[in-house]
Amino acid sequence: MISLYVDPGSVVADVTYGKGVFWKLVPLGLYDLKATDISTGVDCRELPYADGSLDCVVFDPPFMHSPGGSAHAGHQLFETNYRNNEASIDKSDHGALLDLYFKASDEAFRVLKSTEFIS
Numbered sequence: 001m002i003s004l005y006v007d008p009g010s011v012v013a014d015v016t017y018g019k020g021v022f023w024k025l026v027p028l029g030l031y032d033l034k035a036t037d038i039s040t041g042v043d044c045r046e047l048p049y050a051d052g053s054l055d056c057v058v059f060d061p062p063f064m065h066s067p068g069g070s071a072h073a074g075h076q077l078f079e080t081n082y083r084n085n086e087a088s089i090d091k092s093d094h095g096a097l098l099d100l101y102f103k104a105s106d107e108a109f110r111v112l113k114s115t116e117f118i119s
Protein backbone atom coordinates (compact mmCIF):
# COMPACT_ATOMS: atom_id res chain seq x y z
CA MET A 1 0.00 0.00 0.00
CA ILE A 2 2.85 2.38 0.77
CA SER A 3 3.93 2.31 -2.88
CA LEU A 4 0.63 4.00 -3.80
CA TYR A 5 1.50 7.07 -1.76
CA VAL A 6 5.22 7.24 -1.12
CA ASP A 7 7.97 7.45 -3.72
CA PRO A 8 10.95 5.08 -3.52
CA GLY A 9 13.86 6.71 -1.72
CA SER A 10 11.61 8.69 0.61
CA VAL A 11 12.52 9.14 4.25
CA VAL A 12 9.92 7.22 6.25
CA ALA A 13 9.66 6.98 10.04
CA ASP A 14 7.63 4.11 11.44
CA VAL A 15 7.24 5.49 14.95
CA THR A 16 5.42 2.44 16.35
CA TYR A 17 7.51 -0.15 14.53
CA GLY A 18 6.83 -2.99 16.97
CA LYS A 19 7.79 -6.23 15.28
CA GLY A 20 7.98 -4.61 11.86
CA VAL A 21 5.11 -6.61 10.40
CA PHE A 22 4.17 -3.75 8.07
CA TRP A 23 7.58 -4.00 6.40
CA LYS A 24 7.78 -7.72 5.76
CA LEU A 25 6.77 -7.33 2.09
CA VAL A 26 8.57 -4.05 1.42
CA PRO A 27 11.92 -4.57 -0.32
CA LEU A 28 14.79 -3.65 1.97
CA GLY A 29 16.37 -0.36 0.91
CA LEU A 30 13.40 0.87 -1.11
CA TYR A 31 12.87 3.57 1.53
CA ASP A 32 15.14 5.28 4.01
CA LEU A 33 13.33 3.64 6.94
CA LYS A 34 13.72 4.96 10.46
CA ALA A 35 12.21 2.29 12.69
CA THR A 36 11.49 3.24 16.30
CA ASP A 37 9.15 2.20 19.08
CA ILE A 38 8.70 2.94 22.76
CA SER A 39 10.18 -0.52 23.37
CA THR A 40 13.43 0.70 21.82
CA GLY A 41 13.37 3.94 23.78
CA VAL A 42 11.79 6.40 21.36
CA ASP A 43 8.45 7.94 22.28
CA CYS A 44 6.32 8.87 19.27
CA ARG A 45 5.37 12.06 21.11
CA GLU A 46 8.99 13.22 21.16
CA LEU A 47 10.73 12.16 17.99
CA PRO A 48 14.46 12.73 17.42
CA TYR A 49 13.96 14.37 14.01
CA ALA A 50 14.23 17.96 12.86
CA ASP A 51 11.18 19.97 11.86
CA GLY A 52 10.03 19.25 8.30
CA SER A 53 12.62 16.54 7.71
CA LEU A 54 10.52 13.47 6.84
CA ASP A 55 8.45 12.46 3.82
CA CYS A 56 6.19 10.00 5.63
CA VAL A 57 5.28 8.95 9.15
CA VAL A 58 3.74 5.55 9.82
CA PHE A 59 1.73 5.46 13.07
CA ASP A 60 0.09 2.23 14.23
CA PRO A 61 -0.70 3.02 17.85
CA PRO A 62 -2.06 0.86 20.64
CA PHE A 63 -5.80 0.37 20.33
CA MET A 64 -6.75 -0.01 23.95
CA HIS A 65 -5.38 0.59 27.40
CA SER A 66 -5.86 -2.00 30.12
CA PRO A 67 -3.30 -1.75 32.91
CA GLY A 68 -2.40 -5.21 34.10
CA GLY A 69 -4.28 -6.81 31.24
CA SER A 70 -7.22 -7.54 33.52
CA ALA A 71 -9.79 -6.15 31.09
CA HIS A 72 -8.89 -8.74 28.53
CA ALA A 73 -9.35 -12.12 30.10
CA GLY A 74 -9.23 -14.43 27.11
CA HIS A 75 -7.46 -11.86 24.97
CA GLN A 76 -3.97 -12.21 26.32
CA LEU A 77 -2.46 -12.72 22.87
CA PHE A 78 -3.74 -9.30 21.96
CA GLU A 79 -1.91 -7.90 24.96
CA THR A 80 1.28 -9.76 24.10
CA ASN A 81 1.37 -9.08 20.39
CA TYR A 82 0.31 -5.47 20.47
CA ARG A 83 1.77 -4.46 23.83
CA ASN A 84 -1.05 -2.04 24.27
CA ASN A 85 -0.09 -1.04 27.76
CA GLU A 86 3.38 0.15 26.94
CA ALA A 87 2.24 3.68 26.26
CA SER A 88 3.54 5.68 29.19
CA ILE A 89 0.51 7.72 29.96
CA ASP A 90 -0.74 9.69 32.89
CA LYS A 91 -4.44 8.95 32.47
CA SER A 92 -6.22 5.69 33.07
CA ASP A 93 -8.87 5.26 30.42
CA HIS A 94 -9.83 5.79 26.80
CA GLY A 95 -8.81 9.44 27.19
CA ALA A 96 -5.26 8.26 27.62
CA LEU A 97 -5.24 6.74 24.16
CA LEU A 98 -6.79 9.83 22.63
CA ASP A 99 -4.14 11.90 24.37
CA LEU A 100 -1.45 9.70 22.82
CA TYR A 101 -3.03 9.99 19.37
CA PHE A 102 -3.30 13.79 19.53
CA LYS A 103 0.23 14.31 20.82
CA ALA A 104 1.74 11.83 18.35
CA SER A 105 -0.20 13.48 15.50
CA ASP A 106 1.14 16.91 16.49
CA GLU A 107 4.63 15.47 16.57
CA ALA A 108 4.18 13.83 13.15
CA PHE A 109 3.02 17.18 11.78
CA ARG A 110 6.14 18.83 13.18
CA VAL A 111 8.60 16.41 11.58
CA LEU A 112 6.84 16.04 8.22
CA LYS A 113 7.72 18.17 5.21
CA SER A 114 4.87 20.46 4.27
CA THR A 115 2.91 19.37 1.23
CA GLU A 116 1.06 21.30 -1.40
CA PHE A 117 -2.36 19.83 -1.98
CA ILE A 118 -3.73 19.54 -5.49
CA SER A 119 -7.47 20.13 -5.75
Ligand SMILES: C[S@@+](CC[C@H](N)C(=O)[O-])C[C@H]1O[C@@H](n2cnc3c(N)ncnc32)[C@H](O)[C@@H]1O
Pocket residue numbers: 015016017018019020021022023036037038039042043044045060061062063081082083084086087088100
Ligand atom coordinates in the same frame (compact mmCIF):
# COMPACT_ATOMS: atom_id res chain seq x y z
C1 LIG B 1 -0.40 -1.88 17.32
S1 LIG B 1 1.26 -2.13 17.87
C2 LIG B 1 2.23 -1.77 16.43
C3 LIG B 1 2.49 -3.01 15.63
C4 LIG B 1 3.49 -2.77 14.51
N1 LIG B 1 2.89 -2.04 13.39
C5 LIG B 1 4.09 -4.08 14.02
O1 LIG B 1 4.14 -4.27 12.81
O2 LIG B 1 4.50 -4.89 14.87
C6 LIG B 1 1.51 -0.63 18.84
C7 LIG B 1 2.96 -0.32 19.12
O3 LIG B 1 3.01 0.96 19.73
C8 LIG B 1 4.11 0.96 20.62
N2 LIG B 1 3.94 2.11 21.51
C9 LIG B 1 3.08 2.28 22.55
N3 LIG B 1 3.20 3.50 23.08
C10 LIG B 1 4.16 4.14 22.35
C11 LIG B 1 4.76 5.43 22.42
N4 LIG B 1 4.38 6.35 23.33
N5 LIG B 1 5.73 5.75 21.51
C12 LIG B 1 6.13 4.85 20.58
N6 LIG B 1 5.61 3.61 20.48
C13 LIG B 1 4.64 3.26 21.36
C14 LIG B 1 4.04 -0.42 21.27
O4 LIG B 1 5.27 -0.79 21.83
C15 LIG B 1 3.64 -1.30 20.07
O5 LIG B 1 4.79 -1.83 19.41
